[in-house]
Amino acid sequence: MKKIFPALPMVALVLVVGSWGLHHFAQRRLEAGIADFRAAIGPNASFSYATAKPRTLARGARFTSVTYHNPVMTLTAANVRLGGMKGNNVQGEKIGSLILQKVQVMAWGNTFSLDEVDLSDLTLPNGARPVDNAPQSLGFDSLVLGEGVFTNFHLAAPATQTDMTVAHMRVDHYGLGQASHLDLDHLATQINLTPTRRITVDHLELDGPDFAGQVASLIQSGHLVHETHPYRVDLKKGVIESSHPLLQVDRLVSSRTSTEVEDKMDSRLTNLAIWSTGTDSISLLNAFGYDHFMGNVHVVSAGDRSAGHLRLEPMTVESPDMGNLTVIAELDQIPFDDMLVVPETARVVSAAITWEDRSLASHVIEALARSRETPVDAYRQTLLASLSASDDASMRALGRFLQSPADHPLQLALRPMKPVNLMMIGVALSMASDPSIAAPLGLTISTP
Structure with a gap:
């Protein structure tokens, strides 16, 4: 025991000197790393901070009041913490943990801000040094991320008068060729162009797509590539409104499996509500005397990508107010990679339609009577006769249906001589009593 006490001062001295040495080593490593980073970003970019302190064993650092700037963007953060630095290799700089607090990014005329960004298992890609003083690419298309958590995201885009907030967002498995996952809470978007639009989503999950591959495609070509990863979308409480409600859905669940030759989808919308856009609108809802549609929609489809063919098998619409619709159809000219233009390009090859009426038939007759300035009862009797x-x-058969819609489901079969544009089907059906229209459509009507 007596021999230990004289040794204690020596032990303390070794610890102090060792600690100072480790700190000095870590500080030198940090300064070298900052110098390498500044060299890598090129002469037209800058990186500054108020304080920089190394973490234990030189495996990370803490920065305050960080600013990164290049000709296309400026990023600031009140605090930055790096941990688990694994050094630069062929794949890139590997960072176990990167946390940024009170972040603001100004780029492309827009401003992004976040309370906190928490990134795990991040790999920053190695890239060529900037050429001709051009800024280093941000590399969003080629970085790899295990998990990213973003808190209180806010985007202000003055050019499009758009303001968007997201309370919480998590991205998992981001990287080229990886099946990614997005989990988002409380999205709110306001577009202040006339008329103003507001879009809100309580919760959104998107599982399966290759986000990095899509970003790379947008950067390189401006277009999204064909996505072959199976994916699933789950949206809860989506709302679109202006000065009055436009659309609301309690839940949307959609799964899609796509290959080079086929495309299969199963989508279900629960408690979908669509409102007319106003009393002066010429929408079908207003024309038939409804102010809104409420119901459930389920679509099952199978597509042949090489031929541009799509089969609905089936599509069902259940509306407690209007009635129930079932459609089995063959369509062609389907642009599978740009489904938003389907109404403009798609053609009906054949279709079988079943309608179980609750109120739509009487609304249609009333609308037709009004358009002819004829009393409804008189018009109905003349039409039935x-x-x-x-x-x-x-x-x-149509007359039997209109006489007693609740007792006679209406069945329509379409087999046109040549495919008919989807947008023209409604117009053609409204003229079905004309043989010159019905015959080319291959239209038959029955009431079982």
């Missing part, structure tokens, strides 16, 4: 006396079995 004309249909029952027709030589066409389809028109007589």
Whole structure:
């Protein structure tokens, strides 16, 4: 025991000297790393901070009041913490943990801000030094991320008068060729162009797509590439509104499996509500005397990508107010990689439609009577008499349906001589009593 006490001062001295040595070593490593980073970003970019302190064993650092600037963007953060630095290798700089607090980014005329960004298992890609003083690429298309958590994201885009906030967002497995996952809470977007639009989503999950591959495609070509990863979308409480509500859905669940030759999708919307855009609108809802649609929609489809063909098998719409619709159809000219233009390009090859009515038939008759400035009862009697006396079995079947819609589901079959544009089907059906229209459509009507 007596021999230990004289040794204690020596032990303390070794610890102090060792600690100072480790700190000095870590500080030198940090300064060298900062110098390498400044050299890598090129002469037109700058990196500054108020304080920089190394973490234990030189495996990370803490920065305050950080600013990164190049000709296309400026990033500031009140605090930055790096941990788990694994050094630069062929794949790039590997960082176990990167946390940024009170972040603001100004780029492309827009401003992004976040309370906190927490990134794990991050790999920053190695890239060539900037050429001709050009800024280093941000590398969003080629970095790799295990998990990213973003808190209180806010985007202000003056050019499009758009303001967007997200309370919480998590991205998992971001990297070229990886099946990624996005989990988002409380999205709110306001577009202040006339008329103003507000879009809100309580919760959104997107599982499966290769986010990095899509970003790379947008950067390189401006277009999204065909996505072959199976994916699933789950959206809860989506709302679009202006001065009045436009659309609301309690839940949207959609899964898609796509290969080079086929495309399969199963989508379900629960408690979908669509409102007319106003009393002066010429929408079908207003034309038929409804102020909104409420119901459930389920679509199952299978597509042949090489031929541009799509089969609905089936599509069902269930509306407690209007009625139930079932459609089985063959369509062609389907642009699978740009489905937003389907109404403009798609053509009906064949279709079988079943309608179980609750109120739509009477609304249609009333709308037709109003358009002819004729009393509804008088118009109905004239129409029923004309249909029952027709030589066409389809028109007589339509008359039986209109006489007692609740007792006679309406069935329509379409097999046109040549495919008909999807947008023209409604117009053609409204003229179905004209044989010159019905015959080319291959239209038959029946009431089982």
